[in-house]
């Protein structure tokens with residue numbers, strides 16, 4: 001039975017290594033984990049969600065698609081109640097504030113043995129700044145399109161001591177290296193967003209204005 005998997009979740013799945021034990025945090029319907037097992041990529045799945053109803057839906061779908069034996073289910077705020085014996089953690093479809101609070105509550109994730117696959121819905125530059133300020137680094141980044149939306153998906157590792165420039169928190173070196181065919185369209189959208197911010201601040205000026213202007217200049221030079 002074929003799963004209704006979005007391009008966004010397929011791109012998250014593409015960052016999972018063969019044989020990985022995967023923790024899907026905020027699993028909702030559980031489709032990502034089921035897909036990773038069906039395709040033979042993951043060896044096991046921890047599926048967790050902070051809400052009972054999505055977790056029940058994940059359990060129902062795991063049984064429906066014959067994957068319940070390789071999945072374990074946890075009602076958990078972030079990674080608080082889940083076991084730590086996994087290789088890759090996926091956090092998809094959440095905002096930056098939720099992701100940052102999940103990572104804040106789990107300093108044990110600051111370990112080279114874990115890989116974080118993050119697909120953030122809002123305030124992405126803020127999340128990237130948080131990651132670098134906390135010793136994480138973006139090793140790979142790609143893009144996926146569903147409808148009119150283009151989503152960045154990041155593979156993050158603990159590699160302290162690295163930093164990015166102002167514009168690189170918007171368009172990372174990892175994304176530039178990705179050769180994604182969606183890159184030109186995504187860069188245009190990000191640049192347009194910064195241009196709008198610059199235009200909006202141009203009458204008042206100030207620190208934010210100067211900051212956005214510098215970011216815009218850097219993006220235009222890419």
Ligand SMILES: C[S@@+](CC[C@H](N)C(=O)[O-])C[C@H]1O[C@@H](n2cnc3c(N)ncnc32)[C@H](O)[C@@H]1O
Pocket residue numbers: 009025026027028029048049050051054076077078079091092093094098102
């Ligand atoms: C929009 S859905 C995304 C589902 C799926 N990961 C995806 O990308 O399609 C967000 C899910 O995250 C769960 N969630 C929100 N905050 C959470 C937290 N702090 N810990 C675990 N799950 C959380 C919600 O209950 C919801 O099921």
